[in-house]
Amino acid sequence: MHENKRDFDAEVSELHALKDACGAMIAVMRRLAGKEGEAAQERVHAIVEALDQEARKGSNAGPFQDPYELLRSMAARQGQSLCTVFLAFDFERAIDQRLQHLEAQRLEYWSQSHRPPNHFARIIALRFSQAIARNTGKRPTFGTARDGNHPSTDFGRALEDIFELLEIKGDVRRPAEWALSQLTDADFQEPRNALNDLVYGFGVGGPPRQMGGILGILPDEGTQSPEKDPDG
Template identity: 30%
Template sequence: MKRIWNNSWLQKGLRNSTFMQSKSPHQIDPELSDKLFSIVNDILPPDKQVKPRTGLLTFGDAPFHISQPNQHDTKAEFEHEYQIVTEAMAGLRKLVPLFLTREDADQQRTLDLLRLEFDAKMQQGAPETPIDVAIDLVRSVVADVGGLRASVRIFIDLFRALSERRDELEQQRDKFWNLPHRAPEYYARAIANRLAKLYARKTGQKPTSGASTDTGDASTKFTKALEQIFSLLDIQSGARPPADWAIKNLTEEDLAPRMSVLENLGLGPSPSRKGLSMSRCVLPEGPKD
């Protein structure tokens, strides 16, 4: 018989953490989304076009992040988020390897037995029908397809997201909190940087920047696209300086094809090629104190 969870405190916590029940601050107006995708696709080759994500949990989308680069009112708020991110990464760095494929036969057998028990318990605790919210549907599907393996892959995705956020916060520390004043036009630079990275990743080339010698208006597809995006986002800045800055700061890594999730996180080759072996899959160490 399927066991029903009666832990009111746990269910309350799940309800409070269900972000898809309310509108996320990163969701955008559908009309703005359409305009942004149209502008971006105008500068990309036909076979490199970007499309909005679709799914039960997708409420609004953009071809790249359009949020303000700094969202903290105080340094204490900034340091608190940085602590949460780095401690979560440290926890995942210890947690994920525990469940990866082992080369030792006895250890692998133990892991297989644990997986069976873990999957059964996740199925017991999965939400029952009728399912009222999308997150409960996701939890139910995760339990059905294999709770442990699916959870580990979600943990890896979470680690990647946390790693990217840590990098953003460290850039913000240099730009905002270690200086007596904010860098000029930083929002414009951030948007230009995100668009330049998207273009580089999709085409393998750096975009170009330029302006008319007669009017000063943007003269390349990239800078024209930036002008349009700045207008949509109400960014009071010319396109040329942020475009030049973003292009100058592109790296060879930005021009390379995107690696698989595991390769990107230092976990080794894609599982389709090598498998998840503990001898090859190690989450990158954090910074040394």
């Protein structure tokens, strides 16, 4: 969930940019596939075959240091062009599904120019419950006292104080219960280093011997991958 409308609008804008780029690539593939005439089809087939051959020459035959190498090698062996088409369609569908989900959020939370108070309350309650879970390893609880409607647990009383400090009006029960229902197993673990994950991949126990992630996928700027030595 987004903490403010600016972040929400930014994701929608970025998703539309991704969809446009993906759609442009798919349009080119469709145009090539729809070429009429035997000569045109032979030319398109020759282009695809040449690209697939280049992909196979540059692929790693193993052993694989991370799953990225394995997936890329499998795609190259099966036909890079066809795999790219399938992935492009899947990626476009995923973008459409995410945009549909965000449109539902827009109607529920962001149809006004300001941030709805109930959404703000939910976000505060969720962040607070996640902080407790991460630092204690225990699930916070919420309940109300028998002699009144005020919170009866440490989490509930602290959340009520936070709401009062932030001038959030309304009862804490609904935001608190919603926030606790959103907790997952990941919230009870120490936060990961996102930059380390991107650079080194998602292995456990530190960086693998050969760097995966972004550094393992992208070549250095201005350089080309060296040809494989057939003799090893």
